[in-house]
Amino acid sequence: MTEQSEPATHLPADVDAVQTALVEWYEDDHRAFPWRETEDPYEILVSEVMSQQTQLNRVVDAWTEFLDRWPTAADLSAADRADVVSFWTDHSLGYNNRAKYLHEAARQITEDRDGEWPRDPDGLSELMGVGPYTANAVASFAFNNGDAVVDTNVKRVLYRAFDVPDEDDVFERVASALMPAGESRVWNNAVMELGGVACGKKPRCDEEGCPWREWCHAYQTGDFTAPDVPEQPSFEGSRRQFRGRIVSVLSDHGELAVDDLGPRIRVDYVPDSDGEGSREWLAGLLSDLDRDGLVAFDEGAGTVALSR
Known part of the structure; x- marks a missing residue:
């Protein structure tokens, strides 16, 4: 590995200050989604599966209605799969296979595991339809036992803030080095909130009070391109x-x-x-x-x- 690929190369000297700034910003004010108020792995898994390629604001009503109808994994396991798929279709939640996989995962928890949930990403990945990202999210938000999340939003944040090269392995190493040990629940929520609110494709640094402006390479240079933003957002003269x-x-x-x-x-x-x-x-x-x-x-x- 070259020196340029080392995580420390891309992080400010005072990582503690960077961590504290983000967590305080998130805890002071963040979007209120109901799945952020629970640590129930079933409820979190439902939210993660529903959120795949679906706007979060649209998910809220569907998530609430789904849990009203099937409040536990056991309830979902006992449901007719056709009813679950019908619900998915009626609420425009994307591919029906997700409903089938969620129903099967509930059956695995209820029948194969006697209601006991795996608590780490590897164990959660054994559930039907649960890929590495979803497994890590459930481990993080339900059990505070996940790894640093690295999705498109997080890559955009790291690329802009710390000049991280567009290489998946480097993104993962930098994200891991940046996350406070044992704090995956609040940290992954906070860094995804930063990417979703302040550091979107069109950045809103000042409007949203981005907590990383002091260290941010993009903020200081004015170059807000990113892996998913190949052209410079409107910035000149702002x-x-x-x-x-x-x-x-x-x-x-x-x-x-x-x-x-x-x-x-x-x-x-x-x-x-x-x-x-x-x-x-x-x-x-x-x-x-x-x-x-x-x-x-x-x-x-x-x-x-x-x-x-």
Whole structure:
């Protein structure tokens, strides 16, 4: 393995700070899906199977109705398979084979395992239709016993944030090195939330208060391409672009006077003008960054530096 492929090559020096920032961001405010409020492996498995290639908002009602009808693995096992498939079709949940596999997995748990669920990804993978990703998700969210999740969203986050090359084995090593030991439940939820909310194909870094902006390679360079985003999302001239430039310039120059910073982030900076490119415009950006804890802006003194 080359030096460039080592996980540490792609991670900030203070991994603890990166971990803490993401977990606090997630725990402070995240999308409320009902399967995030349970540790029941059956309920989580149903949500994972339903969520395959189906928008999460559409899954909520189907998941609730499914569990109202078949609240336990034993109930589902005892159901007529045709009824389960009919439910799947009526709720437009994708391939009917998923319903058949879920019904069979419930039978395996109920009849072959006396109601006992495997607690790790390897054991869960033995259930019908449960692939490595779903097995890891159930192990993580039901038993806090999973590995670091690596799906399309997570790859996009790692590629942008830490300049990880588009190689599956490197993504997996970096994701594993980044996840806090024994914290797969909260961590995998948090990193997937980051990819789904703040770091989608069209990034919403500032709008969603991305907790990794301080370290993010894409945020600092303005290049938000990714393996699933081959063309650059609209970015030129945006507030996000200028915020990234500010962080990058201060990283190189340390503390600066506001009017020394201005020309370094846009060539048309005129302190006493009106609108974009003015000192007032720049002060607004700096105030936002100060509130986010990324810079220390002393408006009275007219100076700014990176927060430490």
